[in-house]
Amino acid sequence: MTELHAPISLALVNDYPVVTQGIARMLENVDRLKVVERASGENPSHVVDLVLYDAFAARGRGEHDVVRLLEDERNRKLVVYTWHVSEAQVQQALDLGIDGYLSKELGARELADALIRIHEGERVVEPKPVPENIEIADWPGRGAGLSPREAEVVALITQGATNDEIARTCYLSINSVKSYIRSAYRKMGVERRSQAVLWGVQNGMQPKATTTECTP
CATH class of the missing domain: 3.40.50.2300 (Response regulator)
Known part of the structure; x- marks a missing residue:
């Protein structure tokens, strides 16, 4: 060669x-x-x-x-x-x-x-x-139906990031962050941030x- x-x-x-x-x-x-x-x-x-x-x-x-x-x-x-x-x-x-x-x-x-x-x-x-409907190789939370953007938001929540920090990291508006959180929570079956963190740890978001x- x-x-x-x-x-x-x-x-x-x-x-x-x-x-x-x-x-x-x-x-x-x-x-x-x-x-x-x-x-x-x-x-x-x-x-x-x-x-x-x-x-x-x-x-x-x-x-x-x-x-x-x-x-x-x-x-x-x-x-x-x-x-x-x-x-x-x-x-x-x-x-x-x-x-x-x-x-x-x-x-x-x-x-x-x-x-x-x-x-x-x-x-x-x-x-x-x-x-928004991007299809990439793989991401944590995909099996639960999370989109790539929802998954990244949940991963950042699992790391302890605030909504403002997530907005800065992902170059999103705060309203967009809140929208992704609401839709992700529905798919995850959780209602509170503490539950989302626990879900994230249990589902490979750490x-x-x-x-x-x-x-x-």
């Missing part, structure tokens, strides 16, 4: 294993990309060509996590993967020095193509508007710090 077409090593980073597992499944049939590690709450332990940082429920840690990953010399290039695509947030991430900013609206083929282009030296930004090496 020539160097030009050598596999591109990829590490997936997010605090929720179900999220990184879902992305790995999306990319498993892409010959050029090889997922070598799924890291939850930690820097990848390998030298990798690309790190794909999924910002699901990152809360206030998001910028800190990006800076930490950028400072690790083992991570040759860093890409942020999110459905929060406001102009201000995109520019903030770019100013930190990331190599790509990708919307979760991208399908598996588009995501893989963008990652390959980033590896080859292009700074790719594809912040397309993200629809971040986990683990690192998984992927088999060749």
